[in-house]
Amino acid sequence: MLKSLENGTTPFRNRGWFSRFLLGFLAGAMILNLWLIFFYAPTERQMGEVQRIFYFHVPAALLSFLAFGLVCAAGILYLITRKRKWDLLGHSAAEVGVLFCTLVLLSGPIWAKPIWNVWWTWEVRLTTTLILWMIFMAYLMVRSYAENPDQGARFAAVLGIIGFLDVPIIIMSVRLFRGLHPRVFKVQGGGGLDPAMGRTFMVSLATFFLLFLYLLLERYRLGCSDWETECLMEMTERQTVARPGILEESK
Amino acid sequence: MKNFEFLFAAYAVFWLGICAYLFRLSLLQKRVDDRIQQIRKLLDRNRSS
Numbered sequence: 001m002l003k004s005l006e007n008g009t010t011p012f013r014n015r016g017w018f019s020r021f022l023l024g025f026l027a028g029a030m031i032l033n034l035w036l037i038f039f040y041a042p043t044e045r046q047m048g049e050v051q052r053i054f055y056f057h058v059p060a061a062l063l064s065f066l067a068f069g070l071v072c073a074a075g076i077l078y079l080i081t082r083k084r085k086w087d088l089l090g091h092s093a094a095e096v097g098v099l100f101c102t103l104v105l106l107s108g109p110i111w112a113k114p115i116w117n118v119w120w121t122w123e124v125r126l127t128t129t130l131i132l133w134m135i136f137m138a139y140l141m142v143r144s145y146a147e148n149p150d151q152g153a154r155f156a157a158v159l160g161i162i163g164f165l166d167v168p169i170i171i172m173s174v175r176l177f178r179g180l181h182p183r184v185f186k187v188q189g190g191g192g193l194d195p196a197m198g199r200t201f202m203v204s205l206a207t208f209f210l211l212f213l214y215l216l217l218e219r220y221r222l223g224c225s226d227w228e229t230e231c232l233m234e235m236t237e238r239q240t241v242a243r244p245g246i247l248e249e250s251k
Numbered sequence: 252m253k254n255f256e257f258l259f260a261a262y263a264v265f266w267l268g269i270c271a272y273l274f275r276l277s278l279l280q281k282r283v284d285d286r287i288q289q290i291r292k293l294l295d296r297n298r299s300s
Binding site: 030048052053056059099106111113215218219222232239 | 267
């Protein structure tokens with residue numbers, strides 16, 4: 001990073017054509033997705049309109065798992081190579097993952113109130129998802145409050161790897177512990193999704209994946225800019241050491 | 252339209268959350284870009300003097 005800055009280039013930081021293309025494509029896909037959710041997908045007989053929460057609640061949950069998987073993978077790679085790019089990727093993925101997990105934890109109770117007649121119950125999937133959210137909030141707090149950034153990155157990488165172990169527990173929880181949370185896919189003895197609902201769900205999943213990718217790229221770009229600031233500050237300090245009176249001259 | 256108010260509330264929360272996060276990112280990005288420009292100017296001035 002420092003070498004390329006000395007040559008006058010700014011790697012990673014500028015918003016590339018891919019990010020702009022992604023934003024345009026995402027806007028179109030989101031309009032199509034909303035049309036499918038509200039006008040194409042049939043209304044569920046028992047739950048009514050509130051069932052349509054499913055089309056963004058489930059993709060958001062799956063993408064938060066993907067984000068935490070990325071945090072875990074980036075954490076392992078950071079601990080092995082100690083390269084800053086993996087730490088940046090892990091931090092970016094954790095932040096986007098926490099955002100999606102927060103939205104899951106907020107939209108879930110809004111669905112639960114009319115269906116279960118309670119906002120929250122200490123059901124196993126809900127509880128383990130709340131624990132996952134707390135672990136990755138702790139991850140972000142470790143990053144923010146660590147006095148030594150390298151130490152903070154190391155601790156956060158370990159926390160990210162351990163935190164990801166909660167994801168398989170969440171996925172298996174409904175089957176293993178027979179919780180209240182509905183199972184939509186692979187229901188034994190009939191049931192499952194109507195084909196139109198299935199198609200809408202797949203489009204929704206693809207659209208939210210694009211949204212996730214866009215947010216991740218933007219957060220990564222911000223991380224690169226922070227990194228660039230640190231490197232430039234280092235260059236300024238080196239100039240000051242080489243020519244002690246330079247700060248007074250520049251004033 | 253059974254339970255429509257809950258659906259509306261959920262979508263509102265979802266989109267407000269996404270928009271607030273995007274706004275925060277763009278604000279932070281702008282702040283960091285300004286800081287980079289300032290440091291670059293200082294560096295150039297130091298090089299030329």
